[in-house]
Amino acid sequence: MYEKALKDGVEKDRSIRVNIVGNYKQGKTSLTKRLLGNKVRRIKSTNGVDIEHYTCFKTDAGKLKYRKAEYHISDIAERLASAALNSELSTSTLVGSQCKQQTTFYMSTDIQRFEHCASDKDTKRKQICSDTQLTAVLSEKEIDTFTKALNRKASPSKENIATVFDIWDFGGQYVFYATHTIFHSKRAIYLLVFDLSSNLKSVVIDKDFPAESNDRNMEYFLQFWMQSIHSFVGSEDGTEPKVILVGTHKDKIKGSTERKKRYIEKYFDDVRKLFDGTKMLKCLYHEDFAIDNTDSKDASITALRETICTLGNEEKNMLEIPTKWIQLEKSLKERKHIEILSLEWVMAIDRENDYPLGDLEQVKLFLKYHHEKGTFIYFDEEPISEYVVLDPQYLIDAFKKLITSERFATTDPEIRPAWKMLFTDARLEKCLVDRQWGQDGLFLEYQEILLAFLTKHLIVSEATIFNEITETSTGLGWYVVPSLLRNYPEKHDMQDFLLGKEQTHIRLIISFKYSHIVQTIYHRFIAALIAKWSIVKTSRKTLIFTNLCVVRLDRNHAGIAEMKLSGIELTVVNLCPSLQVEGGKADIFRRYSEAVIIHEFKRLRDKKENSPPYTLMCRCNHRSHGMKGSVNIATIEELNNEKLVPCLDLSDHALDADKAKSEWFQDCRKPISVPNVYLNDKLLGKLSHCIGENWQLLGYELGLTRVQLEHITEDHTNSTLMKIYYMLNTWCRQMPATATLENLVRAMQNCQALSVEWDELRNIVDGIV
Incomplete structure (x- = not known):
């Protein structure tokens, strides 16, 4: 579909998305301001993600200048003219068939039907159109701009073409990590920022979550960000996206000029050594940048700007996009103040354009492209595939109203108990959602849609209770936020629960290559488990903790998921003492777990990359090993074609390999209970x-x-x-x-x-x- 659309004329995409990442208090926000030529003063910690839109251009003196990039319709005419001058189409052909300058048309009843379906109170939509409104393809000013640009005998030189800079400043606090992966992009240039004056071995304490950071140093967080980028949006060969290492606080380094130089060079080299022997080393840009954010004239800041522009404008990174996409982009940007549109509405808007894309899959391709750019937010996953977010900052602002650091929470006494429950028990009450999103009226209208985004992306899940009679789960009206869980299980919690109950012969281990992303994946995974099955509640405690969760698979079985250093361990237990785990129960638990994890890794990656992001391992789960299973582990393949194998710890029992594996893997030999449905x-x-x-x-x-x-x-x-x-x-x-x-x-x-x-x-x- 993309190649077919290109035949109708193309434009070069000259936008550059820059994602600035790193731990908090490293100088990311100050760096953002310096890159854009702004003053650095009264800097506050970033709450969530802040997006800055700027246009970058070169002056006659050759210097880079930035100006705030507010959307102007005249930009469309400039882009059309640029595309015309660079395309193989003749000027007359483009003027006649691509722009149709004098054409006007009425908004059809399709758009009116969608835009008037809102309540009378919705003044924003009522401003968009009326039964008598005319919409021109190009205004008189645009026609004039287009004609002047088109009549130039040659296209502008690359140095004089403005580039759009979209800078995403990611908050570095632990609490935001749950939502950050949604906004990663394989088309972005990443700046990994760290404080040069801090030792790489120095521990970084997050005041909101001290238990999560009490032994984690600068090295850990640098590895975390690199592994996150590579795992979620990195190419298979590790060369993309590009990551530039940026060290801040250069001014705090003491000593002579030569000593400072040696210190900085060694620091950057030590950072690179963290990734020796991995594919991640390939995505690191060859040049490093040591920055002094207090000095507006620091030459390194200018050099970094130049590098970002060079990387962004490299021919291999400059996509060619169909020129007929421009008109739909224009139509949607004109409605940016609506924040969220239905996909059906977008299709209706497209039908009224002079050059409609016309096909649902073509429109989806357009939306996915702009999603990677950061123009709009669109995920082709039900049920949120029915909605397009026209302003990414709107979605971010909605999220951070709930998923935020304690320092950003409101002190309103009426909802203080709800905040306390969220930060201590990871329990998100509906009253807090209503209050936060209804406070200024910005989010109340789209509350259900926003909740759908949070639940679909496994940031929150509605808590449910298991009905013993119907064997179904019923919603409780409040949500669990796994990333905010703080409590660890006490030893007797699981001892009491497992006492006298039979478990699977092995503990299945989903072992990841990169250990620093385990926590991020685990939180998403637990949200998915809670969405499908109820959390087990004993007479003493609800069995969900920061590193362990037990869910009710059916009346007689429970599934246990535990986060370990390098992976997630799964066990299934029969809730009826002395009864063995029934065949197929562990298989259902494993298949669902693998499907969730694979989906999370593939969400933003190339769908053609089929290599699994993990290895399946196992521990012997004989009761003599206690609650943790054997110390030694083995790959699942080592159990193939074996009846009995020695215990992995060489203890005084054997492991029935065939039975252990068949519990978790119901292959084609096992019966499949298939509903008698006709195929569509x-x-x-x-x-x-x-x-x-x-x-x-x-x-x-x-x-x-x-x-x-x-x-x-x-x-x-x-x-x-x-x-x-x-x-x-x-x-x-x-x-x-x-x-x-x-x-x-x-x-x-x-x-x-x-x-x-x-x-x-x-x-x-x-x-x-």
């Missing part, structure tokens, strides 16, 4: 992803002929996935009476040589049930 296109699309090599054998098993399969192969030469889809589709059309999920799964199990992702298939089946 959406379900066929999902199922196609589960089928791989030797798919033709499945076609024969379903009753298709060799000729039919050959035709399908010839019609879809470039995509195995499409061949599989049309093979299944042909079967459904040819034999509608028998085209059920149950019959398809049975046929797949009968094909011994067929490659099937059984976990993915079982997840689809579970989703239907």
Whole structure:
């Protein structure tokens, strides 16, 4: 779709997104101000993320200057002219077919229907259009601007073309880490900021969460940020995105000029050594920058600006985007004050443009591009895929009204108890949500949508209670914020719960390559568990802590998830003393856990990168090892094709490897309880992803002929996935009476040589049930 759109004309994207990250009190906000040529005074800690939009251009003297980039419609005409002069299209063709300068049109009833569906109190929407309003493609001023630019005989030199700078200043407090990953971008240039005057071994204390930082030093936080960037938005080879090391507080370094130089060089070298032997070393820019934020004339600040512009304007980083995207961008920016639009509304707006994208997938591609740029926020995941956030700062401001540091919390006595409950028990009460988002009226209108964003991104989850009779969970009306959990379990808490109960033969370990991201993933993972299953509550305590959570899988089983140094450990326990864990219960727990974790890693990465972000390991869970399992661990593969293996600690018992593995992995040999449902296109699309090599054998098993399969192969030469889809589709059309999920799964199990992702298939089946 993207390549097809490019044929209609393109423009060079000259925007640069800069994400400034690092621990708090490192000088990030001061650096932001210096980069933009602003004064540094009365600096406050960043609450959440602050976004600055600036236009950068070179003066006649060759110096970089910045001005606040407020949206002006005339910018559209400039961009169209620039695209025209740089495209292969002739000037006359572009004027005639791309701009249609004199064209005007009425807003259609489609847009009026969506814009008038709000209440009469919604004055913002009422300002947008009326039954008699005319909207021109270009205003007279824009036409004049466009004509003058178009009539120039040559395109502007690169030095004179303005570049848009979007600087994202990330708050460094621990409490914000839960929301930061949402705003990472693989298209950003990252500045990793640290205080040169602080020893790398010095411990950094977060006053709000001292227990989380009491043994964590500067080295830890530098590794945390690098591992987060690489894990969530990094390329497979580690070369992108680019990260520039920036050391601040250069003025605090004592000694002679030569001594200061040696100290700074060694400091940067020590930082780089932290990433020796890893792919992360490849994304570090070759030049380092030592900055004095107190000196507005520091040459290093100028050099850093130049480097950012150079990196951002490199041809390989300058995307070509369809010029017909410009008009939809213009239409949405004109409505920025609405903050959030439905996708249906966006489609209606697109239909009224002179050059509509016209297709839902094309519009989604446009939105995903602008999401990475940071212009709009759009996630193609139900249910939030139905909404587009027109102002990213609006979403950030809504989040930080709730997920914030104690120092930013309001002292209002009426909701002080609710704040205290949030910071001590990680319990977010509805009254606090209503008060914070209803305070100035900015967020109340979109409260349900904003909560959907928080829950979909696994920042909060509604607490539920398990009903023993119906075996279902019921919402309690308040939310758990896993990243704010502070309490650790006492030894007797789990001892009392596990006493006399049978557990899985092994503890399954989801072991990550980079240990510093475990906590971030764990918080998201726990939110997902709570969203699916109720937290177990004994007579004494609710079993959720900062590093451990127990959920009710069904009436007789509970799943335990525990955060360890390098990963997350899973155990399943039968709640009826002396009864063994039933087959398949651990498999359901594992599959859901893996699906959540894989999704979190792939959310912002290239979907083609299929390498798993973790390794599956295990501990022997014999009761003689106590609550923690064996000290030694092994990979799951070491249990393959074995009946009995020695205990991993070589204790006085053996491990039944076959039984231990079959508890966690219900492969094709195990029965699958399949609902008797007929297949539709959406379900066929999902199922196609589960089928791989030797798919033709499945076609024969379903009753298709060799000729039919050959035709399908010839019609879809470039995509195995499409061949599989049309093979299944042909079967459904040819034999509608028998085209059920149950019959398809049975046929797949009968094909011994067929490659099937059984976990993915079982997840689809579970989703239907």
